[in-house]
Amino acid sequence: MEKLLEISGNDLVIAILLAVAQILALVLIMLVCIAFLLLFDRKVWAAVQMRKGPNVVGPFGLLQSFADLLKFILKEIVIPAGANKTVFLLAPIITLTLALVGWAVIPVAPGWVVADLNVGVLYLFAISSLGVYGIIMGGWASNSKYPFLGGLRSAAQMVSYEVSIGFVIVSVLLLVGSLNLSDVVANQDGGIWNWHAFAFPTIFVMFPMFVIFFISALAETNRPPFDLPEAESELVAGYQVEYSSSPYLMFMIGEYVSIVLMCAMLTILFFGGWHMPIPIPGTENLPDWLLSLGGLLVFMVKVTFFFFLFAMVKAIVPRYRYDQLMRLGWKIFLPTSLVAVVLVGGYATFVNAQGRPDFDVLDADKSGYLEAPELAAVTLPMGVDANNDGRISWPEYRRGAR
Amino acid sequence: MALIAFYILSTIVVLSALFVVAARNPVHSVLWLILAFFTSAGLLVLIGAEFLAMLLVVVYVGAVAVLFLFVVMMLDIDFVALKQGFQNYLVVGALIALALLAEIGIVAAAATFGGGETFNASPGAPTNAEALSRVLYTDYLLLFQMSGIVLLVAMMGAIVLTLRSRPSVKRQNIAEQTGRKRKDAVELKDVRPGQGL
Numbered sequence: 001m002e003k004l005l006e007i008s009g010n011d012l013v014i015a016i017l018l019a020v021a022q023i024l025a026l027v028l029i030m031l032v033c034i035a036f037l038l039l040f041d042r043k044v045w046a047a048v049q050m051r052k053g054p055n056v057v058g059p060f061g062l063l064q065s066f067a068d069l070l071k072f073i074l075k076e077i078v079i080p081a082g083a084n085k086t087v088f089l090l091a092p093i094i095t096l097t098l099a100l101v102g103w104a105v106i107p108v109a110p111g112w113v114v115a116d117l118n119v120g121v122l123y124l125f126a127i128s129s130l131g132v133y134g135i136i137m138g139g140w141a142s143n144s145k146y147p148f149l150g151g152l153r154s155a156a157q158m159v160s161y162e163v164s165i166g167f168v169i170v171s172v173l174l175l176v177g178s179l180n181l182s183d184v185v186a187n188q189d190g191g192i193w194n195w196h197a198f199a200f201p202t203i204f205v206m207f208p209m210f211v212i213f214f215i216s217a218l219a220e221t222n223r224p225p226f227d228l229p230e231a232e233s234e235l236v237a238g239y240q241v242e243y244s245s246s247p248y249l250m251f252m253i254g255e256y257v258s259i260v261l262m263c264a265m266l267t268i269l270f271f272g273g274w275h276m277p278i279p280i281p282g283t284e285n286l287p288d289w290l291l292s293l294g295g296l297l298v299f300m301v302k303v304t305f306f307f308f309l310f311a312m313v314k315a316i317v318p319r320y321r322y323d324q325l326m327r328l329g330w331k332i333f334l335p336t337s338l339v340a341v342v343l344v345g346g347y348a349t350f351v352n353a354q355g356r357p358d359f360d361v362l363d364a365d366k367s368g369y370l371e372a373p374e375l376a377a378v379t380l381p382m383g384v385d386a387n388n389d390g391r392i393s394w395p396e397y398r399r400g401a402r
Numbered sequence: 403m404a405l406i407a408f409y410i411l412s413t414i415v416v417l418s419a420l421f422v423v424a425a426r427n428p429v430h431s432v433l434w435l436i437l438a439f440f441t442s443a444g445l446l447v448l449i450g451a452e453f454l455a456m457l458l459v460v461v462y463v464g465a466v467a468v469l470f471l472f473v474v475m476m477l478d479i480d481f482v483a484l485k486q487g488f489q490n491y492l493v494v495g496a497l498i499a500l501a502l503l504a505e506i507g508i509v510a511a512a513a514t515f516g517g518g519e520t521f522n523a524s525p526g527a528p529t530n531a532e533a534l535s536r537v538l539y540t541d542y543l544l545l546f547q548m549s550g551i552v553l554l555v556a557m558m559g560a561i562v563l564t565l566r567s568r569p570s571v572k573r574q575n576i577a578e579q580t581g582r583k584r585k586d587a588v589e590l591k592d593v594r595p596g597q598g599l
Contacts, residue, residue: 012403084427084429087429087430087433117452118452118529118530118531119452119453119455119456119529119530119531122453122456122457122460123456125456125460126456126459126460126463126464129459129460129463129464129465130459130463130464132464132468133436133468133471136468136471136472136475137433140429140471140475148475151475152472152475152476155468155471155472156472159465159468159469162464162465166460179453179529179531323574327576369528393528
């Protein structure tokens with residue numbers, strides 16, 4: 001970002017074109033993946049209920065999502081007479097855009113990330129907290145009772161569960177010592193026993209935190225069993241009652257994109273991102289592009305696994321009542337995650353107390369990084385500089401010392 | 403490039419702030435306000451204060467404005483009645499606007515004619531978040547903790563003011579419900595024909 005602001009002329013044009021190309025590639029690939037994940041979701045759901053699921057369009061129904069896409073696009077867009085037209089049409093666009101924008105900071109493979117923000121985790125948290133606007137605007141603009149009730153419910157629900165999600169994220173950040181998502185992944189290098197959900201002394205806190213994050217993610221994305229904003233037995237279809245055709249399609253794609261985004265966050269924060277469960281010896285010598293491709297594959301497998309869990313929960317868990325939902329969020333998850341933040345904070349202070357003084361002595365200019373002149377004074381093991389930026393940050397130094 | 407971005411963003415901020423006041427529909431006003439918040443976050447990113455930008459989005463856009471929207475949406479507003487008192491408040495409003503303008507002018511003058519040093523969003527630390535935390539958790543620790551206590555008291559006050567226990571309303575006791583055994587609920591009776599219980 002800062003680099004983009006400083007350059008000018010031809011370099012600027014090239015940089016912008018490159019960024020646009022990256023974004024387009026990411027969005028395109030992801031939307032195709034989501035088309036198949038949607039089918040996967042329906043197939044899992046069908047299998048649990050001993051049905052066959054969609055199996056007519058294409059082999060095994062593989063093209064079902066594309067048929068649905070055509071159907072949605074070719075239908076007429078109906079806007080209710082009393083609706084607030086601009087806001088009504090803006091709502092699904094906002095939902096879809098926000099869901100897609102969150103992917104900008106997700107590191108899908110070593111070095112493969114559109115924007116490597118220093119505050120990546122906060123950015124994700126901010127974007128996911130904005131997701132409520134699409135729903136609340138859609139519910140209000142429809143000018144109808146059921147959508148309005150659905151919008152109100154979702155506003156309360158999503159704001160409530162954001163709080164516990166925030167604290168879970170904080171506890172992960174305390175372990176990593178950086179807000180950068182690539183650093184979060186790099187911190188879990190070297191096998192399943194280093195993943196945040198399973199790393200030894202913190203497993204007793206972090207594994208429950210992982211479960212809390214998973215359940216809160218269900219609530220945050222309005223997935224069953226917390227799909228109260230669109231509970232068909234009470235509110236017909238909640239905030240999306242009045243939507244048809246492509247606006248509805250945008251709502252639905254936005255919902256699924258943010259579900260997969262939550263799966264990606266679970267993978268990155270707790271399940272080691274692109275790292276293999278057991279490191280394969282000899283892979284360090286492979287070319288970078290092959291390593292990145294392998295990392296992408298591992299990442300996708302993990303995301304699909306979490307999506308499978310989401311689908312299974314949808315298939316087997318009955319819907320929560322509204323007061324139960326609020327009780328779970330405020331009276332159980334919030335205190336538990338607060339205690340976890342305190343525990344993890346104490347642990348992080350304890351770990352940082354060993355080694356940080358050494359690092360501060362080495363860091364003569366107090367920049368927070370060991371740069372070229374300071375690096376000459378010390379011999380560090382190979383591969384300490386995990387993100388290859390030519391300087392060693394404290395988390396990298398700590399991992400190297402371990 | 404940074405200059406172009408700055409002018410685009412600040413134009414959007416000023417225009418959307420204008421529409422907050424000018425919009426006829428209060429919900430539209432809140433939506434314009436949200437746009438203004440969001441774009442201000444962009445301005446913060448431009449000066450390198452990424453952490454503050456994200457906090458602005460998380461706190462103001464993600465939580466405060468949602469509650470705003472929540473409340474405004476549920477109001478049953480008569481737009482004609484809302485506009486009637488406009489002229490009565492015009493003088494007070496103009497005074498407040500003038501005061502704000504003067505304050506902004508003072509800050510701008512201080513920045514322009516002051517020391518002439520360039521703005522540094524993260525003094526003495528690699529990132530904005532670290533620079534802030536180094537100050538907050540050392541020099542201003544007491545004030546920081548005190549503001550937390552103030553917020554806690556405010557939250558408890560809000561709960562105390564709104565919480566009322568009505569004996570007529572039946573409440574669910576989760577512990578009692580899940581702790582219930584079969585023998586507490588079900589009883590086997592031998593019912594004789596023609597007698598009943």
